[in-house]
Structure formats: structure tokens, C-alpha cells
Amino acid sequence: MRTSAVIVHWGPVAPTVDLTRRLSVLPQINDVIVVANDLRERPDDVDDTVIWIVPSRNLGFGGGFRHACGTVSVPDCYLLLNNDVRLESATIDACLDLLARPDVGIVGPTLVNAGGLYPGVTGLTSVFAVPRRRRTPTDHADDVPWVTGAIMFIKAECHQQVPMHIRYFLYYEDLDLCLRARRAGWRVLISPAQAWHTGGGSVPSDVSAYYPARNRLWFARTHGRPRQVALAAAWLFLAELPRSALSRLVHRREARSIAQLRHALRGAVDGLGPMPDADSMLADEPRTARWASTAGGVARPPRPRAGQHSVVSRR
Template sequence: MGAVGLSEGKTVYIVLLNWNGFQDTVECIESCRALSYRPATVVVVDNASRDGSEEKLRQRFPGLPVLQTGSNLGYAGGNNVGIRYALDRGADYVWLLNNDTTVHPEALTELVRVAEAERQAGILGSKILSYLDPTLIWFAGGWVEADRGETGHIGLGVPDRGQFDQVTDTGYVTGCSLLVKREVVEQVGMMDEGYFLYFEESEWCLRAKRQGYRLLYVPASIVWHKESVSTRKLAGAWVYYMTRNRLYFMSRNGAKARWLSRFGSDLWEFLRLLAKGEFRLANCMSSGYWHWLTGYRGRREQPVKG
């Protein structure tokens, strides 16, 4: 498909959340500069990086909007800063894009094309391939089982042979590449910052779906992902937030939550970690449960009630 013309294009703001990831963010910005779609504006939100990212990005890309959050607000909080900035400046669409990605020149064009063609489309996602092995799929749509507190990617790790090349409705859209219409944000609000990390975009998608919007997977929009670059070294954080937020996600979205199954699976995992001597990770699991039971949310180091 050809690019949307300058005179007919909807205004899109591309929000890149940076946290100690200068080199990845630079590569992502450079790939966004090759996008065929216009008008599109890249905005970087720096989540209180400690590696000098903010200043280096300002020097590397003079004139590029770089917003400083002042503290690490997590995925939802940081992206919400960018979304507000975009909407205040008249954005018709906001494209949330992980900074550890690169994009095909037509990726945004295809997302907007489908969004404009499908009136009820509210949130749309790309076909995401592995950056290290572009023949492998990372995301070709998603599934959600809220009663079990589980979400997952369709096609994860499968060779891309065109088997997922139809635009389809999807259970949710991963925040790695997520295009949202302005009206959706105005109707359903921002992402819930209490999650801090993980499940926030899943719940956001479900909230949009409950308001009658369609969630669409757009395979002609291609993105390459480096796969958890920012959290690979944070195994404990991953265990804590996945444990805690899964329970919140179930309690808020599972109509017939299967608590016994959830508790049984988590107990088995907890005992497995103890048996392997992974005491730090087991402690992260128990902390996740404790904070859920006592109603604490947000950042683990600075939890808040509610």
C-alpha cells in the first residue's frame, strides 16, 4: 500500500518511552524517521534514566521533544505523559512504540489505513517479528483469559510463512506497538498507572472493547522487537510485577475468576523456586502476593494504597 498523502493524513504522535536505553532509542528514532506516513511526530518520554539518555538524546536530535518524567513512572505512567502531550497538541492517533524496536517504513501507514477503514477500530497492533531472527514471529495477535489472569501472544516463536497475514480481531494489543484513536482515550481514559509494569495495556484494551471498540491485528504493519531488553536484567522485578498484577487483573476483569487454580499454580511455582535455591525470586513472588492482599499498587519500591 502507498503512503497516506500529506493533505489527507491524520495527525499521529509516536511515543517512545526511554529508560536507560539511549542506543536502542536512537535506532528506533532513526527507523521512525524513514516512515512514509505524514504527519507524524516522534516524542521521547524519559523515565528518569540514570545513563544520561535525556541529555544525549537532546544533543543527538535537536528539536525532538524529550519529556522528562522526574521519576520512574513505569510503562503506564511514562506513556501516559506522552499521550497527554500528544492529545494536547491535537493528535488524532497516538502510536505507543517500544524503544527497543525498529519499524518498517510502511508500518504506521498500514495501521492508520486500517483504523480509518474500520469505523469501530479503537486500538490496533502490528505484526511483530524478532529483531535477532526476523523469520520468527513475536506477536501476531493476542489472547486473554482474564479468569485465569493469563495473556499471551499468538504465533510466538513460530516461523513467519504468511499464515497470520489477515487483518483480524484480537484479544488484546501488546504495548510494544499499539496505535490508539484519540476518541478511545477520551472515552475510556488513560492506562491504569497502578500496574506500573505488565497487564496495563491488556486491561486498557479490555476497557476499550467493553465500550464497543474493536481491537485489530494489522499484519502489513511490520515491527522488529529486541525482546525485553529493558527487563532482561530485572528478573526479580518481572516475577514481582507479574505475580501482583495478574491478581489485580483477575479481580478486576475475571467474571468467573478461577482463584483456586491461580493459587495452586502460584504455590507450585513458589515451591519450585525454593527447591532450586532461587530464594530472591521466591521472595519477589511472596511480596507480590502481600502487596495484592494489602492493597498496595504502583512501583514496588514506593507502593501506594488503592
């Protein structure tokens, strides 16, 4: 299968450049595309075969991926991955073999990290939370509700039918895509073949608090019934946020943690506010740039910090 690998980049560039080198020598990868959401110009040490795109503004995760898809002739599949994921040739072969099945639209490998098996997901709770737990590995491919956007193989035909939505900007777009693909008749599978998730990056606290809160409610409003939306909002405002605040008070967390709570509250409020169309995003994204000078994905040259890399390494 002709495969185009896509990395949506933001932050210190070394991990992204390293991943492009690894992907460029793999025989299964035909194109390597980087969308630089931080507007970083092409580094001198990037291989000439790599397509490095500098958009006019930060496009977010889904928007960056969609932008990349329009830069090359439509392949058979896309490999969308974060720059903190490492995979071997055999894992790519195993996932592509599954994706070649007529009814399969999305495939993910089994992720492992330094702690062992990477937390997987079993589905959604009644309040549209995403429970993560250690998934018991099997020796065969399994149908799953969704696979993480940290690494997913997406059949081009599937993505043409149900393209990744742009509105979320960050978080929940992978879950939304898999749900719509399954509803359209495509299978979502996880392979027993493994990939390594280094988890070396860090997501700014405003980003990690704001977008999950907002996008959970947007996701509920998109896919749920009014009663489910009300339940998700009530749980977020009356249970999760107060519990988080109490935990910080009990453990005497630093002021930064209290600020993170404020970001989550802003996200919950925005989650009940105007929601853009699926193929557009709010005009002032990234919204978190309004409240922090180093918001994730801000379209300006980043300040490298030890151990930090792309903001999309958040799955």
C-alpha cells in the first residue's frame, strides 16, 4: 500500500527531525510530511525527500493533518503519528496487512512504554469521559471503539468518506474520527504488533486542562442526545472540577495547579458556547494563547525546554 506518513509538529524540532530520518529509510513509507504548526522554517538537517510545510497559521491537530493530506497525490493510506512514537518495519507491515482488508478503515498498533503496556481505552462512559486502562494484549487483531491519534493508520478511502474534523483543534479528534468511521461501516482495529511510546514530551498545563474539558462537551453535543449533554456538563461542573480543586487544596499544590483548574473551568464554559462547523475552528485558536504566553501550539518560535517536544504528543 502506498503510505504517506504525517507528523503535525509544534515545539523543539530535534525529535521531529529524528523521526523523519527513521521514517525516510523505511521501505513501506513513500512520503514523509511535516506540518510545522509553530511556523518553524525547514531545518537544514532535514532530508531533501521530506515535505516540510509551514502553514499560514497554527492549524491544530486535525487541521494540520487535513492540510498535509492535500499536499500529495492521494495514497492508499496515511500514517499519522506523534514524534514520541517509535515503530519497527515489522509493525508497519502488520498494521498495513490489517488495513488492506476491505472493511477496515483505521488500525493502531499496541503501544508500550517504560512502564509496560501503554494505557488503552475501552470506550466512553455515560458522561463522555474516556476511561484509560491497561489493555490486556492478545495475539490477534481486535475490534476497538477507537485508537489513539498518537499513532494511527488511516485508509485514504475511509478518510475521504469521513475526514478528520478540524473544530476540536486539539484532543478528541481521534475519538470523533473513529466513531464516525465505525458508524459509516468501517472497522477500527488494534494490532498485537507493538510500537514504543517514549512519552518524553510535556504539554503546557493550560492546554492539557482547557481542551479536554471543552472538547468533551463539544463531542457530547455532536454525538449525544440532549440528556447526555446535560449529564456530561453537570458531571464536569459539579463533580470533576470541584474534586480536582479539593485535591489541590488537600495536597497543597502549587499555584500553577490552581491556574490549571482555571483553564479547565474556561474550557467547560466554552464547551457550552458557540461551536464551529466540523470543517472550521474558532477564529482565535489557540484559545489558550489568551491566558498564557506559552500556550501549546502558539504560532511563534518555541523556547526549548529539556524533555519537551511536540504539543501533539499528548495522547
